[in-house]
Amino acid sequence: MIFLQLYWEFFKTGLFTIGGGLATLPFLYEMQAKTGWFTIHDIANMVAVSESTPGPMGVNMATFTGFTIAGIPGALIAVLGLVTPSVIIILIVANILDKFKTNRYVQFAMYGLRAASAALIAIACLRVAQIAFLNRDLYSQSGRLTDLFNITAIIFGIILYIIYKKTDRHPILYILAAGVVGVVLSL
Amino acid sequence: MKxxxxxxxxxxxxxxxxxxxxxxxxxxxxxxVVESKHWATEEDLMDYYAVGQCTPGIIAVNTATFVGRKQKGLAGALVATAGVIFPSLVIIMIITAFVNNFSDIPWVAHALAGIRVCVVVLVLNAVIKLAKKSLVDAAAVVIFIAIMAGALFTDIPTFAWVIAAGIVGILIKVLGVSKEKGGAVK
Known part of the structure; x- marks a missing residue:
C-alpha cells in the first residue's frame, strides 16, 4: 500500500514539474505536509546532498524519500513514479515531432527554440559561475570588494579552460581532475 | 542487444x-551522443533541450528518452532513461544509508568547489559551440539576448520564454519569407 502511495505521489511530482531541478521543491513541501514521510529539515538536507552528488536533483530527492520510507524497493518505486510521466510524454512528443519535422512552421519554431535553448544554457552557466567564483557570504560580512572574488578559483578556471581547449579529452577527465585540484587547493 | x-x-x-x-x-x-556515438546531431540535442524545457519532468530524463527512442525505439528509450538515473539511485542510497551530513565533510566541499569551476568551463565551451550553430542570423541573436535578459531579470517561468521564442521564430520566418516573395514578384 505504501508502495502505491509512493508511486502516486512521485508520479504527480513528475507530471507537474516543468523545468526540472528545484521546481520539485514545492511538491516536496506539499508531500511533507500531507504524508509526514520526512521532515522539513530533511528537505533542506536533501537539497544539500543533491547539490553535492551527481545526477538530476528530482531523481535524488525521490531516491532519498523512497529509501528512507521503504528501503531499496521504496527508492525504486519512487523514482519509477517520478520518471513515468516524462517518458510517456516525451515518447508522444517525439512521435509528433517525427511526423511534422519537415513542416515549415515546425522548422520556423525550432529556429526560435534553438536560440532560446542556447540562452537558457548560458544562464545556467552564469548561475554556476556565480557560486564557483564569488564569495557572497564572506563579502556580506566584511564588505570588502576583494573578498567578493575567489581569485584562486578564477585563475584555476582560466587555466582549466585553456587546457581543455588545447587537449579536448572526455569531460569526465576534467571533472575528476578538478575535484582533486579543489581538495589540494582547499577551494 | 549490444x-x-x-x-x-x-x-x-x-x-x-x-x-x-x-x-x-x-x-x-x-x-x-554527438561526437563519439553519432546518435544525434548538435541540432537534435538543442531541439531535445528546448522540448524538455516546456514538457514536464527532468531534463536529463527527457533527453535520455529522446535519444534512446531515436536509436532503438521504445526499448531504447527505457534503457537510456534507466541508464541516466541508475548512478543517482545507487549513490544516494549509499549516502543515505551510511553517511551523515555528507555535504558538510570538508574534503567533499573542497572537491565540489573544484568541480563547480570545471562545470563552468565545460558548459561555457558548450554554450559557445551551440551559439555558433544556433544563432544563424541577427534575429536569432536578438531572441538569444532577449531570453537571457528576460529569464535573468523577471520571474516569468522558463517554459513561457521557450514557447514565446518558438512563436517569435515562426513570425520572423513567415514575415521574412513573405518579404522575399514580394521582392521576387517585383
Missing part, C-alpha cells in the same frame, strides 16, 4: 558525472 547495452552505459556515464542539473550534462552529451 546497442541497448551501449545506450545504458553511455547514459549511466552521463548520469554519474552530471553535477549541477540538466544543463551541466550538455558537454557530456555532446561528447558521448
Amino acid at each position: 546497442e541497448l547495452i551501449e545506450l545504458f552505459v553511455a547514459f549511466a556515464r552521463v548520469g554519474a558525472f552530471t553535477f549541477g542539473g540538466g544543463y551541466a550534462m550538455l558537454p557530456m552529451l555532446q561528447k558521448e
Whole structure:
C-alpha cells in the first residue's frame, strides 16, 4: 500500500514539474505536509546532498524519500513514479515531432527554440559561475570588494579552460581532475 | 542487444558525472551522443533541450528518452532513461544509508568547489559551440539576448520564454519569407 502511495505521489511530482531541478521543491513541501514521510529539515538536507552528488536533483530527492520510507524497493518505486510521466510524454512528443519535422512552421519554431535553448544554457552557466567564483557570504560580512572574488578559483578556471581547449579529452577527465585540484587547493 | 547495452552505459556515464542539473550534462552529451556515438546531431540535442524545457519532468530524463527512442525505439528509450538515473539511485542510497551530513565533510566541499569551476568551463565551451550553430542570423541573436535578459531579470517561468521564442521564430520566418516573395514578384 505504501508502495502505491509512493508511486502516486512521485508520479504527480513528475507530471507537474516543468523545468526540472528545484521546481520539485514545492511538491516536496506539499508531500511533507500531507504524508509526514520526512521532515522539513530533511528537505533542506536533501537539497544539500543533491547539490553535492551527481545526477538530476528530482531523481535524488525521490531516491532519498523512497529509501528512507521503504528501503531499496521504496527508492525504486519512487523514482519509477517520478520518471513515468516524462517518458510517456516525451515518447508522444517525439512521435509528433517525427511526423511534422519537415513542416515549415515546425522548422520556423525550432529556429526560435534553438536560440532560446542556447540562452537558457548560458544562464545556467552564469548561475554556476556565480557560486564557483564569488564569495557572497564572506563579502556580506566584511564588505570588502576583494573578498567578493575567489581569485584562486578564477585563475584555476582560466587555466582549466585553456587546457581543455588545447587537449579536448572526455569531460569526465576534467571533472575528476578538478575535484582533486579543489581538495589540494582547499577551494 | 549490444546497442541497448551501449545506450545504458553511455547514459549511466552521463548520469554519474552530471553535477549541477540538466544543463551541466550538455558537454557530456555532446561528447558521448554527438561526437563519439553519432546518435544525434548538435541540432537534435538543442531541439531535445528546448522540448524538455516546456514538457514536464527532468531534463536529463527527457533527453535520455529522446535519444534512446531515436536509436532503438521504445526499448531504447527505457534503457537510456534507466541508464541516466541508475548512478543517482545507487549513490544516494549509499549516502543515505551510511553517511551523515555528507555535504558538510570538508574534503567533499573542497572537491565540489573544484568541480563547480570545471562545470563552468565545460558548459561555457558548450554554450559557445551551440551559439555558433544556433544563432544563424541577427534575429536569432536578438531572441538569444532577449531570453537571457528576460529569464535573468523577471520571474516569468522558463517554459513561457521557450514557447514565446518558438512563436517569435515562426513570425520572423513567415514575415521574412513573405518579404522575399514580394521582392521576387517585383
